[in-house]
Every structure is written in C-alpha cells, then in structure tokens.
Amino acid sequence: MAVPQIQLKRKITTGSLLILMVIVAVVMLYPFWYIVDNAFRGQAQYDRQSGHSLSGWRQLFANLPVAGQLLNSTVVCVAAIAIILVVSTTAGFAFAKLRYRGSGMIFLLVVSALMVPLQSILFPEFVNLSNVHLTNSYTGAVLVYAALGTPFATFLMATYYRGISDELIEAAVIDGLGYERTFLQIAIPLSLPAVATITVLQFIQIWDDLLVGLFFLPTSQRTITAGLATLSTGRTTSVPSLMAGSLISAIPAIIVYLIFQRHLVKGLTLGMGK
Amino acid sequence: MARIELDAVTKQFPDGTTAVTSLDLAVGDGELLVLVGPSGCGKTTALRMIAGLEDVTSGTISIDGRPVNDVEPRHRDIAMVFQSYALYPHLSVYDNMAFSLKYRGGVSKAEIRQRVADAARILELEPYLQRRPRQLSGGQRQRVAMGRAIVRQPRAFLMDEPLSNLDAKLRVQMRAEIAQLQRALGTTTIYVTHDQTEAMTLGSRVAVISGGVLQQVAAPQELYRRPANLFVAGFIGSPPMNLIDARLEHGPVVAFGPHRLAVPPEVVREHPALERHLGGEVVLGIRPEHLHDAALIHDRGSWPVIELPIRLREELGSEVQLHGAIGSAAHVSEDGGADDVRSLATIVAKADPRTKIAEGETAALAVDAAEMQFFDRATGASIRR
Numbered sequence: 001m002a003v004p005q006i007q008l009k010r011k012i013t014t015g016s017l018l019i020l021m022v023i024v025a026v027v028m029l030y031p032f033w034y035i036v037d038n039a040f041r042g043q044a045q046y047d048r049q050s051g052h053s054l055s056g057w058r059q060l061f062a063n064l065p066v067a068g069q070l071l072n073s074t075v076v077c078v079a080a081i082a083i084i085l086v087v088s089t090t091a092g093f094a095f096a097k098l099r100y101r102g103s104g105m106i107f108l109l110v111v112s113a114l115m116v117p118l119q120s121i122l123f124p125e126f127v128n129l130s131n132v133h134l135t136n137s138y139t140g141a142v143l144v145y146a147a148l149g150t151p152f153a154t155f156l157m158a159t160y161y162r163g164i165s166d167e168l169i170e171a172a173v174i175d176g177l178g179y180e181r182t183f184l185q186i187a188i189p190l191s192l193p194a195v196a197t198i199t200v201l202q203f204i205q206i207w208d209d210l211l212v213g214l215f216f217l218p219t220s221q222r223t224i225t226a227g228l229a230t231l232s233t234g235r236t237t238s239v240p241s242l243m244a245g246s247l248i249s250a251i252p253a254i255i256v257y258l259i260f261q262r263h264l265v266k267g268l269t270l271g272m273g274k
Numbered sequence: 275m276a277r278i279e280l281d282a283v284t285k286q287f288p289d290g291t292t293a294v295t296s297l298d299l300a301v302g303d304g305e306l307l308v309l310v311g312p313s314g315c316g317k318t319t320a321l322r323m324i325a326g327l328e329d330v331t332s333g334t335i336s337i338d339g340r341p342v343n344d345v346e347p348r349h350r351d352i353a354m355v356f357q358s359y360a361l362y363p364h365l366s367v368y369d370n371m372a373f374s375l376k377y378r379g380g381v382s383k384a385e386i387r388q389r390v391a392d393a394a395r396i397l398e399l400e401p402y403l404q405r406r407p408r409q410l411s412g413g414q415r416q417r418v419a420m421g422r423a424i425v426r427q428p429r430a431f432l433m434d435e436p437l438s439n440l441d442a443k444l445r446v447q448m449r450a451e452i453a454q455l456q457r458a459l460g461t462t463t464i465y466v467t468h469d470q471t472e473a474m475t476l477g478s479r480v481a482v483i484s485g486g487v488l489q490q491v492a493a494p495q496e497l498y499r500r501p502a503n504l505f506v507a508g509f510i511g512s513p514p515m516n517l518i519d520a521r522l523e524h525g526p527v528v529a530f531g532p533h534r535l536a537v538p539p540e541v542v543r544e545h546p547a548l549e550r551h552l553g554g555e556v557v558l559g560i561r562p563e564h565l566h567d568a569a570l571i572h573d574r575g576s577w578p579v580i581e582l583p584i585r586l587r588e589e590l591g592s593e594v595q596l597h598g599a600i601g602s603a604a605h606v607s608e609d610g611g612a613d614d615v616r617s618l619a620t621i622v623a624k625a626d627p628r629t630k631i632a633e634g635e636t637a638a639l640a641v642d643a644a645e646m647q648f649f650d651r652a653t654g655a656s657i658r659r
Binding site: 165167168170171172173174175176177178181185186189190 | 325326327346347348352353354356357358360362363364373374377378422426
C-alpha cells in the first residue's frame with residue numbers, strides 16, 4: 001500500500017514542478033516572442049495584430065545608423081571590459097594571495113563601492129569628467145563603465161583566487177616563477193571561469209545601459225541602446241521598428257553568452273590537490 | 275646536494291604568535307632528516323622558512339654555508355613537495371614535471387625531455403604523461419609531485435607531509451619508495467610529518483619539535499631508547515611509553531601506588547644522576563613491550579612483577595595490548611614537563627598473543643627493569659648524567 005502512495009506523491013510533486021517551470025518559462029520567453037513577432041510587422045499590422053512585413057526594419061534603418069551604433073556599443077564594451085579585467089584580476093590576486101598591511105581595509109573599501117548606485121554618482125562623475133574634458137567621447141563612457149564594474153569584478157576575482165590553494169601559488173614560486181609570472185602562468189589560466197563570468201555579466205550590463213550612453217557620448221558615438229531610446233522620443237513611436245532594433249541589440253549579448261557559457265561553471269581547479 | 279643549517283632561528287607572526295623558538299639544526303649533505311611533532315608545533319613553519327616562503331624573524335638559515343635569509347625562494351635551488359601535492363591542474367603530467375625547467379631556462383628541450391622521461395620511468399609514470407592531474411589517483415598524483423621535484427635536480431628536497439592524503443596501505447608503500455628514492459639520489463632532504471612511525475622509518479635522524487622548540491634530534495633508535503625528555507618519551511613509540519608518577523627511594527627502589535620495583539645496578543650505572551633524586555619524586559618510564567605476562571616468562575626470578583587490574587584487552591594479531599589501572603600517571607605538557615591533569619591512570623603492556631589474561635582479571639606483569647627510564651618531574655628532562 002505504502003509504495004504506490006509514495007509513487008503517487010512523487011508524480012504529483014514532479015508534475016507540479018513541471019507546471020511551475022512551464023509558467024516561469026512562458027513569463028520569461030513571452031517578451032522575447034513579442035519582440036520577434038512584432039519586429040516583422042508594419043505599424044498598421046501592429047495595430048491590427050495581423051500580417052507580417054519588413055517595413056519596421058526599413059523604418060529602423062532609415063531613422064537610425066544601426067551599424068555605426070552597434071560598432072560604438074562594441075568599442076565601449078570591449079574597452080571597458082578590458083580595463084575591468086586587467087584591474088580586477090591583478091587586484092583580486094593581490095587581495096587574495098599577497099600579504100600586506102591594510103589589505104583587508106582596502107578590500108572593504110573596494111567592496112563597499114558595490115553599494116553605491118549608478119544614479120547617485122552619475123552627476124558627480126559627469127562634472128568630474130567635464131572638468132578634464134572627457135565627456136562627449138568614448139573615453140569618458142569607458143572610464144565610467146570601468147569604474148562601475150571594477151568593484152564587483154574585483155570582489156568576484158578575489159573570492160575565486162581565495163579558492164585556489166596557496167600551496168599551488170607557492171609551488172610555482174619555488175619552481176622559479178616569482179609572483180608576477182605565477183599570476184600570469186598559473187593564476188590567470190585557472191581563473192578563466194571567473195574571467196568568463198565577469199565578461200558575460202559586464203557585457204550584458206554595459207551593452208544594455210542607457211544612462212551613461214546618453215550622458216557621456218555625443219550623438220555620433222551613441223551606443224545602440226541609447227540610439228533605440230531616441231526612436232521613442234518623437235510624438236509617435238513606431239513599435240515595430242523599436243522591436244526590430246531591440247532584436248538586433250539583443251543578438252550580440254546572446255552571442256557573447258554562447259561563447260563564454262561553457263567556461264562559466266567549469267571547475268578548472270578539479271584535480272589540483274588530493 | 276647541500277648542507278642546511280639553522281642557527282637560532284625564530285619565527286614570530288605579526289599577531290604575536292611564536293611558531294618557532296631559537297631552532298638550531300644542521301642537516302648533513304645527502305641526509306634525510308625528519309621533523310616530527312604534533313599539529314601546530316612549528317615544524318611546517320620551519321620548513322617554509324627554509325624554503326623561503328616565510329620570513330625569518332631572527333637567526334640565520336644557511337645553505338652550503340651561505341646565509342639565505344634574504345634570498346628569494348626561486349634562487350635557493352630547492353624543490354618542495356606539498357601536502358596537497360599542488361599540481362598545476364591545467365597542465366599535463368609531463369608539463370607539470372617539466373614546468374620548472376622550462377621557466378628557469380638554461381636547460382635544452384632535449385635535456386628536459388630526457389629528465390622527465392627518466393623521472394617518469396623511476397616513478398612508473400610513463401603511461402600517464404599526457405593526462406591531467408584530475409585523471410590520476412592519489413598515489414599517482416603523489417608520484418607526479420615527487421617527479422616534479424626530482425627533474426629539477428635541486429640541492430635539497432623539502433617535503434611537507436607528502437603522504438598524509440594517502441590511505442594507510444598506500445602510505446606504507448610510498449614511504450618505502452621515498453626512502454629508496456632518496457637513498458638512490460643522495461639528495462639532502464628535510465621531511466616533515468606528524469606521524470612518528472613515518473619519522474622513525476624514514477629518517478636517518480629525527481628532530482622532535484614541540485611548541486616551536488626542538489626537543490631532541492637523534493637517530494631513530496637513540497630517540498626511542500634514550501628520549502631526552504617526557505615529551506619525546508611520550509611522543510615516540512606506539513603505543514607510547516607508560517609514564518608514571520613515582521617516588522625514588524633508597525635501594526634504589528622506585529615506588530608507585532602499592533608497587534615497588536628495585537632499580538637494577540646496570541640502570542643505576544647508566545643513570546648516575548639518579549642518586550641526586552633519591553627520596554624525591556620522579557616520573558618512571560616503561561615501554562609497553564617491556565611489560566610481559568608473568569605466566570609466560572620462564573626466568574621469573576630475575577624480573578620484578580606488578581599486579582594490576584586489567585581494564586581492557588585489545589587483540590592485534592601479533593600482540594595483545596593490556597590496559598591496566600594504576601595509581602597515578604604523569605601527563606606530559608607541551609613544554610616537555612609533567613603535570614597532573616590526566617585522570618585516567620592506565621599503563622599499557624604489549625603482551626605475547628598467547629596470553630590468557632582477560633579483562634576484569636588482576637594480571638601479574640613482569641617488568642623488564644633494565645629498560646626503565648627516569649625523568650625529572652619538575653623539568654621533564656631525562657635523568658641520566
């Protein structure tokens with residue numbers, strides 16, 4: 001008697017979980033479906049919600065320099081992520097593996113920067129960068145993105161490096177590398193999963209960001225996200241062209257995720273010790 | 275090969291903890307010296323100072339007569355085998371073994387290949403050279419760690435509990451292999467372990483450390499037969515030496531509880547300082563193998579007998595361990611002195627497996643009195659000269 005009851009209970013639990021997961025999936029995927037479906041309509045077709053065409057795409061390319069803005073987004077993303085990675089890997093290694101006076105306090109200061117929201121520092125940053133003539137250029141936006149992304153990335157890298165055995169670093173030092181080359185030859189290859197995680201998260205965050213792009217970049221160097229925002233500033237908004245732009249804008253983030261996803265959870269440190 | 279000397283080496287950490295206190299040690303060219311002691315005694319810190327991974331607070335470490343206190347680890351020309359093996363997980367076995375030679379430079383690719391091949395042959399790692407560490411068993415990883423040290427042909431090997439992650443059977447096997455390898459290579463080796471059996475079987479000399487202080491350094495048999503103090507007496511040997519609070523009376527006779535044992539003349543000759551303790555309190559040391567089932571001793575007349583209630587009988591196949599209750603046993607503190615905090619006062623006898631003595635019985639145990647040891651109760655030092 002007891003066995004069928006347990007099996008029934010298990011089936012009900014599994015079924016309930018499945019239904020819950022389907023609901024969550026629908027909630028998550030519906031906006032994406034909405035974008036894809038409406039990107040291939042004209043305004044009238046969108047209003048009627050029937051029929052498909054490429055007129056939304058034509059309108060998008062007519063009103064927005066899509067290729068140029070994609071390039072701008074790429075330049076800003078790559079440059080900011082490069083700075084974030086250089087700073088966070090070296091700083092994370094220093095916080096995790098080197099012993100020096102005040103390292104705990106400095107780490108706390110860096111991590112506390114995580115609590116500061118972008119909106120609260122946007123104007124001070126703008127004033128600061130204006131004073132040194134770095135607004136209205138890639139440089140200003142890149143520096144702001146790097147400054148915003150570095151605390152989290154440093155925290156992540158330090159945590160990751162703390163998980164790497166001290167003995168491994170010491171073995172490399174005794175093997176003749178010194179701390180600098182140990183960092184490059186041992187720590188960096190072992191931290192690829194963390195580097196991949198930072199790359200993906202920062203790419204998505206910077207690519208999708210609107211505020212910094214609008215504040216710090218001139219019209220000619222606007223990112224795709226800031227560009228799309230200008231589409232809806234007129235008296236009428238073409239939803240299909242906005243959807244088409246959103247679709248194009250989402251593709252690079254998906255590509256970056258697909259490239260790095262295999263590294264995200266890969267435990268390279270397996271087999272390091274006993 | 276190298277001669278390593280530590281002269282009054284002390285290590286104090288920034289939080290004030292003193293891990294090693296005025297350590298004097300000399301390791302001869304080609305010698306295998308074992309540093310042994312309980313966890314936290316400072317043996318690993320001492321090894322790490324020799325490696326250059328820890329700064330020396332005071333004192334001098336010399337390799338071949340040259341002080342190396344301020345020399346970077348990479349320039350000391352020593353190889354270290356770590357407890358966790360510390361293999362590079364992203365590199366193959368071959369690359370792990372060749373790593374140091376590649377990055378140090380000065381060795382041709384052909385020479386590197388040859389040295390790795392030789393080490394792999396010695397350590398039976400040839401089939402695994404292209405594998406990653408995670409694809410190897412614990413024993414194989416341990417061999418790779420050894421191989422990485424060997425291929426460098428360093429002046430000295432430093433080994434920090436390299437067998438502690440292996441199971442008991444493999445540990446015995448690898449212990450023998452390390453001993454053979456060290457003898458074959460003749461490389462000066464300092465080996466750290468908390469396992470006194472490992473220390474006794476491996477070391478040509480063994481240095482016992484407790485509380486950051488060197489207690490005794492001697493050949494294994496010397497340590498076992500003539501421990502310098504209570505700590506060494508209690509630490510070396512399994513089961514450890516029975517240490518009993520006793521009174522030395524004129525005769526001389528050593529008395530504890532209701533028991534009185536005459537001290538044989540040869541023991542008095544070997545321990546002339548005993549005279550100074552006549553009428554005073556001492557700690558009596560008797561190894562478990564020097565207590566026998568009196569019923570199985572043919573020449574009972576020459577050995578004194580004590581009668582004890584037996585609390586526990588442990589069958590070990592080749593021997594039977596009998597745990598007997600006595601009045602008071604000495605407790606050995608970390609600094610080697612004796613203090614009276616151990617409440618369970620038992621002594622252990624390693625008896626012949628044929629013994630019929632059972633738990634709950636009062637057993638007659640013959641004492642090999644010629645092997646008795648005596649220690650000063652106040653200082654813990656052996657009473658000899």
